[in-house]
Amino acid sequence: MKLSVLDGDELVWSGAELDEAGDVDAVGHRIVHGGTEFVDPVVIDADVVRRLEALTDLAPLHQPKSLEALKLAEAAFPDVPHVACFDTAFHANLPAAASTYALPREWRMRWPLRRFGFHGLSHAYASRRAAELTGARRIVTCHLGAGASLAAVLDGVSVDTTMGFTPLEGLVMATRSGSVDPGLIFWLEEHMGMPPAELASTLEHRSGLAGLAGTSDMKAVLEAEARGDEDAALAVAVYLHRLRGEIARMAAALGGVDVLVFTGGVGERSEAIRTRACAGLGFLGDMRVLVVEAREDLEIARGVRSALALE
Numbered sequence: 001m002k003l004s005v006l007d008g009d010e011l012v013w014s015g016a017e018l019d020e021a022g023d024v025d026a027v028g029h030r031i032v033h034g035g036t037e038f039v040d041p042v043v044i045d046a047d048v049v050r051r052l053e054a055l056t057d058l059a060p061l062h063q064p065k066s067l068e069a070l071k072l073a074e075a076a077f078p079d080v081p082h083v084a085c086f087d088t089a090f091h092a093n094l095p096a097a098a099s100t101y102a103l104p105r106e107w108r109m110r111w112p113l114r115r116f117g118f119h120g121l122s123h124a125y126a127s128r129r130a131a132e133l134t135g136a137r138r139i140v141t142c143h144l145g146a147g148a149s150l151a152a153v154l155d156g157v158s159v160d161t162t163m164g165f166t167p168l169e170g171l172v173m174a175t176r177s178g179s180v181d182p183g184l185i186f187w188l189e190e191h192m193g194m195p196p197a198e199l200a201s202t203l204e205h206r207s208g209l210a211g212l213a214g215t216s217d218m219k220a221v222l223e224a225e226a227r228g229d230e231d232a233a234l235a236v237a238v239y240l241h242r243l244r245g246e247i248a249r250m251a252a253a254l255g256g257v258d259v260l261v262f263t264g265g266v267g268e269r270s271e272a273i274r275t276r277a278c279a280g281l282g283f284l285g286d287m288r289v290l291v292v293e294a295r296e297d298l299e300i301a302r303g304v305r306s307a308l309a310l311e
Contacts, residue, residue: 026308027073027082028300030121032062032167034086036112039093041303044070044082052084058112058166061204085303090120091151091158098160098253115169117151117161119143125299126263126292127153134288136258140250142243143294144273145264146174146216152250160253162246168203171246172239174216177207179242209235218266218273240273244280257287263294 029044035055042048049070056063074082091099099115100108107113126141139153148171152160162170172178180203188194202211210216212235213224224232251257260281262274268291278289 024077024080026080026304027077028304029066029070029073029082029084030087030296030300031066031084032087032118033059033116034084034088034092035116036092036114038084038086039089041083041085041089041307043307044084048084058116062167081308083304083307085121085300087118087120088116090124091115091117091161093157094161095159101165113165115161115164117149117158118163118167119147119149119151120158121296121299121303122263122294123149123151123153123158123161125295126261127151128156129292129295130259130261130290131156133290134259136288138251138254138256138258139261140247140254140257140259141261141263142247142267142277143264144171144243144262144267144270145294147176148173148178148264148266150246150250152253154254160250162250170242172212172235172242173208174218175205175208175210177203177211209239212238218270222270222272236276240276240280243273243277247277247281248284251284257284259288259290261290261292263292265294267291268293 028041031038031052033055035058037051049067052063052067056067070082070084094115094117101113101115103113122143123141126143127139130136130139130141137155141151141153143149143151147167149161149163149167150171151158151162164170168176169179185199188199189196208216209218209221213221213229213232215221215224221232221235225236247257247260260278262268266273274289274291281287
Protein backbone atom coordinates (compact mmCIF):
# COMPACT_ATOMS: atom_id res chain seq x y z
CA MET A 1 0.00 0.00 0.00
CA LYS A 2 1.41 3.38 -1.01
CA LEU A 3 0.22 6.13 1.30
CA SER A 4 0.64 9.90 1.18
CA VAL A 5 0.52 11.80 4.46
CA LEU A 6 -0.34 15.51 4.43
CA ASP A 7 -0.12 18.02 7.26
CA GLY A 8 -2.02 21.22 6.50
CA ASP A 9 0.12 23.20 8.97
CA GLU A 10 3.24 22.36 6.97
CA LEU A 11 1.78 22.25 3.47
CA VAL A 12 4.17 23.82 1.00
CA TRP A 13 3.33 21.74 -2.03
CA SER A 14 1.39 23.21 -4.94
CA GLY A 15 -1.25 21.28 -6.81
CA ALA A 16 1.29 20.60 -9.58
CA GLU A 17 3.74 19.05 -7.14
CA LEU A 18 0.99 16.84 -5.77
CA ASP A 19 0.29 15.71 -9.32
CA GLU A 20 3.89 14.55 -9.53
CA ALA A 21 3.70 12.45 -6.36
CA GLY A 22 2.82 9.35 -8.36
CA ASP A 23 0.26 6.63 -7.74
CA VAL A 24 -0.98 6.18 -4.19
CA ASP A 25 -3.60 3.94 -2.62
CA ALA A 26 -4.76 6.33 0.12
CA VAL A 27 -4.05 9.76 1.54
CA GLY A 28 -3.84 10.44 5.27
CA HIS A 29 -4.45 13.95 6.62
CA ARG A 30 -3.45 15.41 9.96
CA ILE A 31 -6.42 17.42 11.23
CA VAL A 32 -5.74 19.39 14.39
CA HIS A 33 -9.26 19.51 15.82
CA GLY A 34 -11.87 16.77 15.83
CA GLY A 35 -14.10 18.32 18.48
CA THR A 36 -16.19 15.91 20.52
CA GLU A 37 -17.45 13.88 17.57
CA PHE A 38 -14.29 12.72 15.78
CA VAL A 39 -12.48 10.42 18.19
CA ASP A 40 -11.09 7.96 15.64
CA PRO A 41 -9.65 8.22 12.11
CA VAL A 42 -12.44 8.63 9.58
CA VAL A 43 -12.77 8.30 5.81
CA ILE A 44 -13.51 11.77 4.45
CA ASP A 45 -16.67 12.50 2.50
CA ALA A 46 -18.73 15.65 1.90
CA ASP A 47 -20.52 15.29 5.22
CA VAL A 48 -17.23 14.96 7.12
CA VAL A 49 -15.89 18.07 5.37
CA ARG A 50 -18.97 20.05 6.45
CA ARG A 51 -18.52 18.90 10.03
CA LEU A 52 -14.84 19.79 9.97
CA GLU A 53 -15.64 23.24 8.63
CA ALA A 54 -18.05 23.71 11.53
CA LEU A 55 -15.14 23.17 13.93
CA THR A 56 -13.11 26.07 12.50
CA ASP A 57 -14.02 28.35 15.40
CA LEU A 58 -12.29 25.92 17.78
CA ALA A 59 -9.04 25.98 15.77
CA PRO A 60 -9.04 29.09 13.57
CA LEU A 61 -5.28 28.99 12.96
CA HIS A 62 -5.13 25.32 12.01
CA GLN A 63 -8.41 24.02 10.61
CA PRO A 64 -8.48 26.23 7.48
CA LYS A 65 -4.96 25.08 6.53
CA SER A 66 -5.96 21.45 6.96
CA LEU A 67 -9.06 21.92 4.81
CA GLU A 68 -7.03 23.69 2.11
CA ALA A 69 -4.57 20.79 2.08
CA LEU A 70 -7.52 18.43 1.74
CA LYS A 71 -8.80 20.31 -1.32
CA LEU A 72 -5.42 20.15 -3.03
CA ALA A 73 -4.98 16.47 -2.25
CA GLU A 74 -8.47 15.50 -3.39
CA ALA A 75 -7.88 17.32 -6.66
CA ALA A 76 -4.59 15.49 -7.17
CA PHE A 77 -5.88 12.08 -6.01
CA PRO A 78 -9.63 12.05 -6.72
CA ASP A 79 -10.01 8.28 -6.96
CA VAL A 80 -8.44 7.12 -3.68
CA PRO A 81 -9.77 7.29 -0.12
CA HIS A 82 -8.75 10.24 2.04
CA VAL A 83 -8.61 9.67 5.78
CA ALA A 84 -8.64 12.31 8.52
CA CYS A 85 -6.53 11.60 11.62
CA PHE A 86 -7.05 13.96 14.54
CA ASP A 87 -4.61 15.52 16.99
CA THR A 88 -7.37 15.67 19.60
CA ALA A 89 -8.46 12.03 19.29
CA PHE A 90 -5.78 10.54 21.56
CA HIS A 91 -7.14 12.64 24.43
CA ALA A 92 -10.83 12.09 23.67
CA ASN A 93 -11.34 9.79 26.66
CA LEU A 94 -9.62 11.85 29.31
CA PRO A 95 -11.15 11.22 32.75
CA ALA A 96 -13.80 13.79 33.62
CA ALA A 97 -11.59 15.18 36.37
CA ALA A 98 -8.90 15.99 33.79
CA SER A 99 -11.16 17.19 30.97
CA THR A 100 -13.66 19.35 32.87
CA TYR A 101 -13.34 23.07 33.53
CA ALA A 102 -14.97 24.37 36.71
CA LEU A 103 -17.61 26.34 34.80
CA PRO A 104 -21.39 26.53 35.23
CA ARG A 105 -23.21 23.39 34.17
CA GLU A 106 -25.44 25.34 31.77
CA TRP A 107 -22.34 26.58 29.93
CA ARG A 108 -20.83 23.11 29.72
CA MET A 109 -24.09 21.62 28.46
CA ARG A 110 -24.66 24.34 25.86
CA TRP A 111 -21.14 24.59 24.43
CA PRO A 112 -18.20 22.13 24.10
CA LEU A 113 -16.26 23.78 26.93
CA ARG A 114 -13.80 21.06 27.86
CA ARG A 115 -10.11 20.31 27.73
CA PHE A 116 -9.48 18.70 24.34
CA GLY A 117 -5.69 18.37 24.31
CA PHE A 118 -3.58 18.39 21.16
CA HIS A 119 -0.41 16.84 19.65
CA GLY A 120 -2.22 13.54 20.09
CA LEU A 121 -0.63 11.90 17.06
CA SER A 122 2.83 12.64 18.44
CA HIS A 123 1.96 11.57 21.99
CA ALA A 124 0.37 8.35 20.74
CA TYR A 125 3.42 7.38 18.69
CA ALA A 126 6.00 8.37 21.31
CA SER A 127 4.21 6.59 24.16
CA ARG A 128 3.67 3.44 22.10
CA ARG A 129 7.32 3.38 21.06
CA ALA A 130 8.44 3.90 24.67
CA ALA A 131 6.23 1.03 25.81
CA GLU A 132 7.67 -1.21 23.10
CA LEU A 133 11.22 -0.39 24.17
CA THR A 134 10.73 -0.64 27.93
CA GLY A 135 7.50 -2.43 28.75
CA ALA A 136 6.58 0.52 30.99
CA ARG A 137 2.96 1.31 31.90
CA ARG A 138 3.29 4.87 33.25
CA ILE A 139 4.73 7.18 30.61
CA VAL A 140 5.00 10.96 30.41
CA THR A 141 5.58 12.20 26.86
CA CYS A 142 7.05 15.66 26.27
CA HIS A 143 6.35 17.00 22.79
CA LEU A 144 8.60 20.05 22.73
CA GLY A 145 8.69 21.98 19.47
CA ALA A 146 7.34 25.32 18.32
CA GLY A 147 4.16 24.12 20.01
CA ALA A 148 4.66 22.14 23.18
CA SER A 149 2.58 19.87 25.34
CA LEU A 150 2.85 16.92 27.69
CA ALA A 151 0.70 13.84 28.11
CA ALA A 152 0.31 11.35 30.93
CA VAL A 153 -0.18 7.93 29.36
CA LEU A 154 -1.25 4.85 31.33
CA ASP A 155 -1.28 1.53 29.50
CA GLY A 156 -1.44 3.36 26.18
CA VAL A 157 -4.32 5.67 27.19
CA SER A 158 -4.01 9.43 27.71
CA VAL A 159 -5.22 10.32 31.22
CA ASP A 160 -4.06 13.94 31.32
CA THR A 161 -2.40 16.53 29.11
CA THR A 162 -1.30 20.15 29.32
CA MET A 163 -3.13 21.79 26.40
CA GLY A 164 -6.83 22.41 26.91
CA PHE A 165 -9.73 23.98 25.02
CA THR A 166 -7.14 25.55 22.71
CA PRO A 167 -3.43 24.94 22.10
CA LEU A 168 -2.66 28.06 24.20
CA GLU A 169 -2.97 26.31 27.54
CA GLY A 170 -0.01 24.77 29.33
CA LEU A 171 3.69 25.11 28.59
CA VAL A 172 5.66 28.13 27.41
CA MET A 173 6.13 27.68 23.65
CA ALA A 174 8.01 29.34 20.81
CA THR A 175 5.53 32.17 20.26
CA ARG A 176 2.58 31.13 22.46
CA SER A 177 2.28 32.24 26.05
CA GLY A 178 1.06 29.01 27.57
CA SER A 179 -1.25 29.33 30.58
CA VAL A 180 -1.85 32.81 31.96
CA ASP A 181 -4.28 34.05 34.59
CA PRO A 182 -7.61 34.82 32.82
CA GLY A 183 -7.88 37.85 35.08
CA LEU A 184 -4.80 39.30 33.38
CA ILE A 185 -6.63 39.11 30.04
CA PHE A 186 -9.72 40.78 31.48
CA TRP A 187 -7.55 43.53 32.99
CA LEU A 188 -5.84 44.29 29.68
CA GLU A 189 -9.18 44.37 27.88
CA GLU A 190 -11.09 46.42 30.47
CA HIS A 191 -8.46 48.79 31.83
CA MET A 192 -6.02 49.10 28.92
CA GLY A 193 -8.66 48.95 26.20
CA MET A 194 -6.84 46.18 24.32
CA PRO A 195 -9.09 44.70 21.58
CA PRO A 196 -9.76 40.93 21.73
CA ALA A 197 -8.14 40.45 18.32
CA GLU A 198 -4.90 42.07 19.52
CA LEU A 199 -4.95 39.98 22.70
CA ALA A 200 -5.38 36.80 20.70
CA SER A 201 -2.67 37.69 18.20
CA THR A 202 -0.21 38.63 20.94
CA LEU A 203 -0.78 35.46 22.97
CA GLU A 204 -0.44 33.31 19.85
CA HIS A 205 2.35 35.03 17.93
CA ARG A 206 4.36 37.43 20.12
CA SER A 207 4.61 35.66 23.45
CA GLY A 208 6.45 32.56 24.71
CA LEU A 209 10.18 32.52 24.01
CA ALA A 210 9.74 35.28 21.43
CA GLY A 211 8.10 37.55 23.99
CA LEU A 212 10.68 36.84 26.67
CA ALA A 213 13.90 36.66 24.66
CA GLY A 214 13.10 38.30 21.32
CA THR A 215 13.46 35.06 19.34
CA SER A 216 11.38 31.91 19.13
CA ASP A 217 14.42 29.72 18.31
CA MET A 218 15.42 27.74 21.40
CA LYS A 219 18.95 27.19 20.06
CA ALA A 220 19.40 30.95 19.67
CA VAL A 221 17.95 31.56 23.14
CA LEU A 222 20.41 29.10 24.72
CA GLU A 223 23.32 30.65 22.85
CA ALA A 224 22.29 34.11 24.04
CA GLU A 225 21.96 32.81 27.60
CA ALA A 226 25.53 31.45 27.38
CA ARG A 227 26.72 34.92 26.36
CA GLY A 228 25.15 36.38 29.48
CA ASP A 229 21.98 37.83 27.97
CA GLU A 230 19.59 38.44 30.88
CA ASP A 231 16.41 38.21 28.81
CA ALA A 232 17.49 34.87 27.40
CA ALA A 233 18.38 33.59 30.85
CA LEU A 234 14.95 34.56 32.11
CA ALA A 235 13.28 32.89 29.11
CA VAL A 236 15.08 29.60 29.75
CA ALA A 237 14.32 29.76 33.47
CA VAL A 238 10.61 30.38 32.86
CA TYR A 239 10.49 27.64 30.21
CA LEU A 240 12.13 25.08 32.49
CA HIS A 241 10.11 26.10 35.55
CA ARG A 242 6.85 25.50 33.68
CA LEU A 243 8.16 22.31 32.06
CA ARG A 244 9.30 20.72 35.34
CA GLY A 245 6.07 21.68 37.07
CA GLU A 246 3.91 20.21 34.34
CA ILE A 247 5.96 16.99 34.20
CA ALA A 248 5.33 16.62 37.93
CA ARG A 249 1.61 17.20 37.37
CA MET A 250 1.53 14.49 34.71
CA ALA A 251 3.37 12.13 37.08
CA ALA A 252 0.77 12.87 39.76
CA ALA A 253 -2.01 11.90 37.34
CA LEU A 254 -0.26 8.55 36.84
CA GLY A 255 0.61 7.92 40.48
CA GLY A 256 4.28 7.99 39.50
CA VAL A 257 6.25 7.74 36.28
CA ASP A 258 8.32 4.91 34.82
CA VAL A 259 9.51 6.55 31.60
CA LEU A 260 9.92 10.18 30.58
CA VAL A 261 9.99 10.66 26.80
CA PHE A 262 11.26 13.70 24.92
CA THR A 263 10.17 14.22 21.32
CA GLY A 264 9.71 17.11 18.87
CA GLY A 265 12.33 19.56 17.63
CA VAL A 266 13.46 20.89 21.00
CA GLY A 267 12.85 17.61 22.81
CA GLU A 268 15.00 15.65 20.37
CA ARG A 269 17.76 18.15 19.62
CA SER A 270 18.33 20.12 22.81
CA GLU A 271 20.35 18.04 25.25
CA ALA A 272 20.65 21.12 27.46
CA ILE A 273 16.89 21.42 27.92
CA ARG A 274 16.50 17.69 28.60
CA THR A 275 19.34 17.65 31.11
CA ARG A 276 18.28 20.78 32.95
CA ALA A 277 14.66 19.70 33.08
CA CYS A 278 15.54 16.29 34.50
CA ALA A 279 17.94 17.82 37.03
CA GLY A 280 14.97 19.20 38.92
CA LEU A 281 12.92 15.99 38.91
CA GLY A 282 14.86 13.78 41.31
CA PHE A 283 11.95 13.76 43.75
CA LEU A 284 9.98 11.63 41.26
CA GLY A 285 12.32 8.71 41.93
CA ASP A 286 13.92 6.36 39.45
CA MET A 287 12.68 6.65 35.90
CA ARG A 288 14.08 6.01 32.48
CA VAL A 289 14.51 8.91 30.06
CA LEU A 290 14.16 8.33 26.33
CA VAL A 291 14.44 10.46 23.21
CA VAL A 292 11.99 9.30 20.55
CA GLU A 293 11.92 10.76 17.06
CA ALA A 294 8.57 12.40 16.30
CA ARG A 295 6.83 10.27 13.67
CA GLU A 296 3.33 11.61 13.33
CA ASP A 297 3.44 10.34 9.74
CA LEU A 298 3.65 6.75 10.97
CA GLU A 299 0.82 7.33 13.42
CA ILE A 300 -1.31 8.74 10.59
CA ALA A 301 -0.45 5.72 8.42
CA ARG A 302 -1.58 3.49 11.28
CA GLY A 303 -4.83 5.45 11.49
CA VAL A 304 -5.42 5.16 7.74
CA ARG A 305 -4.97 1.42 7.83
CA SER A 306 -7.38 1.19 10.75
CA ALA A 307 -10.02 3.37 9.07
CA LEU A 308 -9.77 1.32 5.88
CA ALA A 309 -9.84 -1.97 7.86
CA LEU A 310 -6.46 -3.01 6.56
CA GLU A 311 -5.25 -4.29 9.94
